[in-house]
Amino acid sequence: MLEKIYKATSPDNWCHLCASTDWSVCTIARFAKHTDLGLHWRKRQEPEGEILLAYGDKPDFVAYVLSGVVRIVKILSNGREEVVDLLYPGDFLGAPLHLPSDFAFEAATDVELLAMDAGDFEAATAKSRELQTAFIRLREREVSLARQRILLFAAQRTLERVAIYLSIRHHRRARLMNQRVQDRAIISLMGRKDLASYLGTTIETVSRHLHHLSRIGVIRIVDNRRFEILDPDRLLHISGVSRDDIRMFWQGCGRLVEIRNGVAALRQ
Amino acid sequence: MLEKIYKATSPDNWCHLCASTDWSVCTIARFAKHTDLGLHWRKRQEPEGEILLAYGDKPDFVAYVLSGVVRIVKILSNGREEVVDLLYPGDFLGAPLHLPSDFAFEAATDVELLAMDAGDFEAATAKSRELQTAFIRLREREVSLARQRILLFAAQRTLERVAIYLSIRHHRRARLMNQRVQDRAIISLMGRKDLASYLGTTIETVSRHLHHLSRIGVIRIVDNRRFEILDPDRLLHISGVSRDDIRMFWQGCGRLVEIRNGVAALRQ
DNA sequence: CGCGTAATTGACAGGACTCAAATGGGGTGG
DNA sequence: CCACCCCATTTGAGTCCTGTCAATTACGCG
Known part of the structure; x- marks a missing residue:
């Protein structure tokens, strides 16, 4: 694959x-x-x-x-x-x-x-x-x-942390695959437990935020591990950081x- | 000096x-x-x-x-x-x-x-x-x-983060000065703003926690920048981590x- | 089909952020 | 020397977020 x-x-x-x-x-x-x-x-x-x-x-x-x-x-x-x-x-x-x-x-x-x-x-x-x-x-x-x-933790709101993380993964994938960051794409993450631990929060909170982002049409939940980024720009806006701020990551x-x-x- | x-x-x-x-x-x-x-x-x-x-x-x-x-x-x-x-x-x-x-x-x-x-x-x-x-x-x-x-952020309670930080500084100072960690000692920190930013919280919360630790007799506030660690063991206990967990820091x-x-x- | 794990959803309480005001200390200028 | 200002810190009140606990659902596997 x-x-x-x-x-x-x-x-x-x-x-x-x-x-x-x-x-x-x-x-x-x-x-x-x-x-x-x-x-x-x-x-x-x-x-x-x-x-x-x-x-x-x-x-x-x-x-x-x-x-x-x-x-x-x-x-x-x-x-x-x-x-x-x-x-x-x-x-x-x-x-x-x-x-x-x-x-x-x-x-x-x-x-x-x-x-x-x-x-x-x-x-x-x-x-x-x-x-x-x-x-x-x-x-x-x-x-x-x-x-x-x-810097992930500089955002005290956990929703922002989730959004930042998704944005970073999306940017990295785009770069790796020689694609534009504006395009929608599917990224595959790890389990909620790892996500929560990495983002310094709980699995319940992560779950809630992901479904929130899904409801407002920013992402689409493909399955437990994979998410399609529908609106990269809005995701970045929700994260509260600029593209410059996360440049180092990708x-x-x-x-x-x-x-x-x-x-x-x-x-x- | x-x-x-x-x-x-x-x-x-x-x-x-x-x-x-x-x-x-x-x-x-x-x-x-x-x-x-x-x-x-x-x-x-x-x-x-x-x-x-x-x-x-x-x-x-x-x-x-x-x-x-x-x-x-x-x-x-x-x-x-x-x-x-x-x-x-x-x-x-x-x-x-x-x-x-x-x-x-x-x-x-x-x-x-x-x-x-x-x-x-x-x-x-x-x-x-x-x-x-x-x-x-x-x-x-x-x-x-x-x-x-x-790992500092693994502790979701901000009081724990403050306690961990004070403990780490105390351990480092003790090592640097060839002193025992059980002894009380004065450590000098930076301003509240830097503290808060580093610990991922606000200056108000940091201030409250420091005064709380002072009230219960764990530390003594010498002045805005300096704090005497009166009870290193209790401070470590409040931080919720073991000495092993912060060993890497010092x-x-x-x-x-x-x-x-x-x-x-x-x-x- | 039954089981275990992972994930979701709900209710609730407490902690921490926000806003706002008061206090204190250090430095400058009169 | 004192008044004044500026800044850092403290303290207070209120609200929202998020962790906790608990129950339900979904999924993979033997």
Whole structure:
């Protein structure tokens, strides 16, 4: 199904060796192309609920998300799981340097990953300073994103948070698929529990707001997980933020170009 | 005043060349010591309200916070300033690689910085792969912290958020000063506006909660900016989180050791 | 068909935001 | 030195939002 929506372009436009989500990874792409660092990606499918990396474990792989949503959770001492961040198609996953992870990474939906052995990646990083610089830039963007994410909470109204989130997902999807943000489109989210935890509210409130948006004709509820954005502009207006304010969330995300030999291509 | 609370130790315990906030920077420290990379730090004083780095500007320095609080703000299109993060003594400041900053960095209180020219730092980084790896590790911790920060909002009760924040500041101060967390101590915060923005609430609510905590004898309001933590354990209990849950916030923060020749020393 | 989970819907109470006014402190100028 | 202003903070009253609890519905699966 995912393959269907990929746009076919000339082979020169994309790289078979890597998946670049932004210009910094493009550096990795070019480097992988022009030298032989042994950057071999492989495609992985993981079902919803799968634990990709447990808390405290040393990661043995790095990966890009191709489809689906990965949730980053922190388990509190009282047993509750809090979603601290989410990774979408085009995002990078995995701590380098074999540092034990502070969080658990789980598949919030069925996910497709483009993965690579952490040892290989590290070896390549150690060999190439250029690659190391690119990696720092990648991390730099992650710090920015984690901070931007906090802006979601700047909106005290939970309806605004839901609207902001839907808008961001819509913008990201549009960019990934090389489509216009003005067009209506279907985005698929994770379950209400993850949504609520991520937005700092409850499943009941999320449910109410989604149905409210549905009643006033801004979105259409396809099924429990999928929503069609009917009126992107009004959704953005309800969210109370401008397009500029959420630019950081989708800017720098990769664009899907083609898939061939089981390797998807993302380019800046 | 700051000098008074520094503990004097033998000269071998600290490094004149750098200020290390955690083990990763210790690598920078050792490296600076054993080679001649030209890592020269200088002390800087900045008054409250000073803009250290404007939005979109390319940073020309990197620095460690020695005292005071630096706020990282995002200016929304409607003109409102949202505090997305705060830097405390021992934290690292400044994007590398001369990337334009996504945020503005401002002095939330009077601050002391230990600064270095970004060019020098970058040159040293380029020369040493070891330094580069150390820097990646530093950034890694920053991503973790930015995500941990989101846990503040997991508490829907604003009183809990205020209590969590006070607890975290108290734990950080205790660690920095090599004191026990059980002891009462005075912490100095920024203005109510920054507090409210950071905690995702309003200045009125923050004011009410602080006075509530004062009335029940958990804290003592010294003046508008300073608060004495009278009962750290009860404060933690009110916050609703365990010490484990907030460990990430203060673990890995440096310890103040000594100041000499205008250079403060922080060690793991 | 029956079960368990996820999601919806309703009723209700309490917390937090909003608006508004009073208080306090620091700095400036007369 | 004092009066004055400006700003930050405090305090109060009222309303709405949203969390909580509870019951119902929908859905997937064996």
